[in-house]
Amino acid sequence: xxxxxxxxxxxxxxxxxxxxxxxxxxxxxxxxxxxxxxxxxxxxxxxxxxxxxxxxxxxxxxxxxxxxxxxxxxxxxxxxxxxxxxxxxxxxxxxxxxxxxxxxxxxxxxxxxxxxxxxxxxxxxxxxxxxxxxxxxxxxxxxxxxxxxxxxxxxxxxxxxxxxxxxxxxxxxxxxxxxxxxxxxxxxxxxxxxxxxxxxxxxxxxxxxxxxxxxxxxxxxxxxxxxxxxxxxxxxxxxxxxxxxxxxxxxxxxxxxxxxxxxxxxxxxxxxxxxxxxxxxxxxxxxxxxxxxxxxxxxxxxxxxxxxxxxxxxxxxxxxxxxxxxxxxxxxxxxxxxxxxxxxxxxxxxxxxxxxxxxxxxxxxxxxxxxxxxxxxxxxxxxxxxxxxxxxxxxxxxxxxxxxxxxxxxxxxxxxxxxxxxxxxxxxxxxxxxxxxxxxxxxxxxxxxxxxxxxxxxxxxxxxxxxxxxxxxxxxxxxxxxxxxxxxxxxxxxxxxxxxxxxxxxxxxxxxxxxxxxxxxxxxxxxxxxxxxxxxxxxxxxxxxxxxxxxxx
Numbered sequence: 001x002x003x004x005x006x007x008x009x010x011x012x013x014x015x016x017x018x019x020x021x022x023x024x025x026x027x028x029x030x031x032x033x034x035x036x037x038x039x040x041x042x043x044x045x046x047x048x049x050x051x052x053x054x055x056x057x058x059x060x061x062x063x064x065x066x067x068x069x070x071x072x073x074x075x076x077x078x079x080x081x082x083x084x085x086x087x088x089x090x091x092x093x094x095x096x097x098x099x100x101x102x103x104x105x106x107x108x109x110x111x112x113x114x115x116x117x118x119x120x121x122x123x124x125x126x127x128x129x130x131x132x133x134x135x136x137x138x139x140x141x142x143x144x145x146x147x148x149x150x151x152x153x154x155x156x157x158x159x160x161x162x163x164x165x166x167x168x169x170x171x172x173x174x175x176x177x178x179x180x181x182x183x184x185x186x187x188x189x190x191x192x193x194x195x196x197x198x199x200x201x202x203x204x205x206x207x208x209x210x211x212x213x214x215x216x217x218x219x220x221x222x223x224x225x226x227x228x229x230x231x232x233x234x235x236x237x238x239x240x241x242x243x244x245x246x247x248x249x250x251x252x253x254x255x256x257x258x259x260x261x262x263x264x265x266x267x268x269x270x271x272x273x274x275x276x277x278x279x280x281x282x283x284x285x286x287x288x289x290x291x292x293x294x295x296x297x298x299x300x301x302x303x304x305x306x307x308x309x310x311x312x313x314x315x316x317x318x319x320x321x322x323x324x325x326x327x328x329x330x331x332x333x334x335x336x337x338x339x340x341x342x343x344x345x346x347x348x349x350x351x352x353x354x355x356x357x358x359x360x361x362x363x364x365x366x367x368x369x370x371x372x373x374x375x376x377x378x379x380x381x382x383x384x385x386x387x388x389x390x391x392x393x394x395x396x397x398x399x400x401x402x403x404x405x406x407x408x409x410x411x412x413x414x415x416x417x418x419x420x421x422x423x424x425x426x427x428x429x430x431x432x433x434x435x436x437x438x439x440x441x442x443x444x445x446x447x448x449x450x451x452x453x454x455x456x457x458x459x460x461x462x463x464x465x466x467x468x469x470x471x472x473x474x475x476x477x478x479x480x481x482x483x484x485x486x487x488x489x490x491x492x493x494x495x496x497x498x499x500x501x502x503x504x505x506x507x508x509x510x511x512x513x514x515x516x517x518x519x520x521x522x523x524x525x526x527x528x529x530x531x532x533x534x535x536x537x538x539x540x541x542x543x544x545x546x547x548x549x550x551x552x553x
Contacts, residue, residue: 001176001177001180002176003133003134003135003136003176004134005176005180006133006139006140006176006179006180007130007131007133007134008130009180009183009184010129010130010133010140010183010191011126011127011129011130011133013123014123014126014127014129014130015123015127016127016131017127017128017131019127020124020127020128020243021243024112024113024243024244024245026245027067027245029065029066029067030064030065032064033061033064033065033066033067033247034060034061034064034066034247034248035061035066035067035068035069035244035245035246035247035248036057036058036060036061036066036067036068036069036246036247036248036249036250037057037068037069037070037071037102037241037244037246037249037250038050038053038054038057038058038068038069038070038071038092038097038099038250039070039071039072039073039237039240039251040072040073040088041072041073041074041076041079041080041084042072042074042080042081042084042085042087042088043076043079043080043081043084044081044084044295045087045295045302045303045304046087046088046091046302046303046304047293047295047301047302047303048282048293048300048301048302048303048305048306048316048320048357049252049281049282049293049301050088050091050303051091051092051095051097051303051316051320052279052282052320052323052324053250053251053252053279054092054095054097055095055097055317055320055321055324056250056279056324056345056350057248057250058097058098058099059321059345060248060250060345060347061100062341063344063345066247067100067101067245068097068099068100068101069099069100069101069102069111069113069116069244070088070089070092070099070101070102070103070116071102071103071116071117071118071240071244072085072088072102072103072116072117072118073118073233073236073237074117074118074119075118075119075226075230075231075232075233075236076233077119077228077230083106085103085105085106085117086105086106088103089103089104089105091303094303094307094313095303095313095316095317096313096317101113101114101116102114102116103116103117113243113244113245118230118231118236118240119230121236121239121240122229122230122231124239124243125224125225125230125231125235125236125239126225126229128235128239128269129191129224129225129231129235131269132193132194132224132268132269133191135268136194137193137194137196137268138191138192138193138194138224139171139172139174139179139191139192139194140171140179140182140183140189140190140191140192141164141170141171141189141190141191141192141221141223142171142182142187142188142189143164143170143171144188147170148164151164151168151170155168161199163220164192164220164221164222165195165199165219165220165221166219169192169221171192172192172194172221188227189227190223190225190226190227191223191224191225192221192222192223192224193221193222193223193224193235193265193268194221195218195219195220195221195222195261195264196264196268197217197218197219197260197264198217198219199216199217199219200216201216201217202214202215202216202217203215203216203217203260203263205259205260205263205276207256207259207276207277207278208248208275208276208277208347208348209277209278209279209280209347209348209350209352210253210256210278210352211352213256213259215257215259215260216260217260217264218260218261218264220261222234222235222261234258234261234262234265235265237249237262238262238265238266238269238271239269241274242266242269242271242272246274247274247275248274248275248276248277249274249275249276249277250277250279251276251277251278251279252278252279252281253278253279253280253281254281255278256278259276262276277347279350280350280351280352280353280354280355281293281354281355282323282354282355282357283354283355283356283357284298284356284357285356285358290354290356292354293357300357300359307388308389309423309424309425310381310385310389310423310424310425310426310427311362311363311366311422311423311424312366312369312370312381312423312424314369315362315365315366315369315370316362317340318332318340318365318369319361319362319365319366321340321343321345322361322365323351323355323356323357324345324350324351324355325343325345325346325349325350326349326351327346327349328343331343337372363422363423364422366422366423367419367420367421367422368419370419370421370422371412371417371418371419371421372417373412374412374413375405375406375408375409375412375413376405378408378412378421378427379397379401379404379405379408381424382397382408382424382427383397383398385424385425385427386424386427386428389425390425390428392428393427393428396435396437396438400435403535404431406535407431407434407435407535408431409535410527410528410531410532410535411527411528411531418527418528420527433520433521433522433523433526434532434535434536436540439522439544442522444522446518446519446522446548447518447522447523447524448514448515448518449511449514449518449524450507450511450514451506451507451511451512451514451515456489456506457515457519457548457549458549459489460485460489460512460515460516461515461516461519461545461546461548461549462549463485463488463489464482464485464516464545465542465545465546467485468481468482468484468485469481469541469542469545471533471534471537471538471541475530478530478533479513479530482509482512482513482516483509485512486508486509486512489512490505490506491505491506491507491508491509491511491512492504492505492507492508492509493508493509494508494509495508495509495510513529516529516545517529519544519545519548520532520533520536520541520544520545520548
């Protein structure tokens with residue numbers, strides 16, 4: 001009896017690998033085209049690190065006229081969650097990282113290299129496992145989980161490297177006859193790869209991000225087919241990346257130590273290995289220490305968090321490219337209005353040690369992104385967010401669309417647009433004073449600054465209403481009148497006059513305009529006051545100024 005008999009006994013129905021090599025021919029793509037994949041497991045919420053990885057994979061494929069596909073690695077079915085694939089697909093759609101091929105729902109895929117779900121590729125993996133057994137490069141292992149635990153316990157007690165290798169690989173040296181006999185006797189087994197490696201030899205490898213690295217050779221006889229007939233990640237990814245034509249594997253650097261095993265699998269299967277590109281994890285500053293963004297500790301680790309607080313996906317992508325490539329910030333400075341699609345990502349410019357995720361910086365990026373939107377875009381995005389998370393805001397925006405567009409139009413579309421909104425959940429707070437029903441509910445005390453005596457405030461308001469307010473004034477005339485008012489009441493008409501002779505004046509024109517700002521908005525910082533007053537309209541402006549005289553302090 002030989003290995004072929006053993007292989008036929010274990011996988012009697014498996015096709016020859018030639019069938020699959022012909023079914024999935026090499027891709028015909030332009031020279032230099034990169035084929036990448038995003039290959040998550042449907043085991044829980046989508047991590048922002050996953051979107052980071054997918055964005056990089058998609059960008060590399062797109063800028064080289066290559067292919068980006070979504071493969072679902074669901075061979076660990078105990079950990080799978082309901083609708084896990086839907087969550088992954090929806091997250092990619094939401095962030096505009098559309099797959100050229102791959103899964104598009106729980107059970108559907110598009111493209112000629114499917115199925116793109118590993119649990120549906122069982123027969124393919126078994127064909128290649130059969131091929132390895134025929135070559136004497138894989139074998140059935142009859143050790144029970146308890147026996148494997150016992151081996152590990154002995155290794156730990158002896159303080160030697162744990163694993164199933166060398167003298168510890170109990171089933172490795174069984175004869176073909178012994179293996180066949182055990183199978184026929186009904187003994188349970190899994191299939192292991194027979195590693196040709198030796199731990200005392202080194203392999204040198206050039207990672208596309210990390211650069212030159214070397215490792216001891218792999219000598220572990222890893223499991224390739226589990227008791228349920230499904231493959232392990234290590235085996236499945238090698239088969240899939242070969243048949244699907246992956247040229248670059250973009251993945252987290254926690255997989256870096258698996259490179260010796262993966263290269264060995266490709267070699268023993270007779271495949272050309274892809275280029276490995278190990279991305280440093282997204283890190284967080286935690287009281288001066290860097291650590292990985294944690295699913296348990298950090299709400300911002302979940303992709304859903306950004307929708308909930310209303311950070312636009314464009315801002316998240318912009319920020320992720322910022323931490324992906326050291327050249328992005330300068331590119332953006334020189335190309336303020338270009339789409340990020342025009343930025344060329346370079347693997348060799350990626351951080352080797354770990355990109356620090358800074359929420360403050362992300363919100364700054366988001367302010368800039370929102371500042372470039374039209375009033376209509378801000379209205380639509382705010383309303384869509386509010387429909388999910390804030391019924392009161394949604395109602396106000398829907399019932400006052402034309403007015404809301406004017407509100408969002410304040411200080412928008414000019415050279416220095418307003419940057420007071422970082423996320424859609426900020427909108428209500430930032431525009432509440434523009435809507436009567438929200439302004440009247442606001443119990444904030446007027447936060448007066450330099451001019452804070454009731455008599456002084458009332459004089460300013462009374463004189464402004466009776467002599468200086470005219471809703472038809474242009475902006476220059478409006479401000480000139482506030483200067484005149486300031487001068488009439490003994491305040492400096494220019495800030496520089498006040499600075500030159502502070503003892504001569506109680507305050508200056510800026511302090512006078514702050515009184516008006518506070519009365520009209522209950523804020524000390526707002527966008528342009530002239531535009532605010534134009535949108536509020538004469539009736540509301542007068543009403544608020546008069547209310548201020550009565551109730552100001």
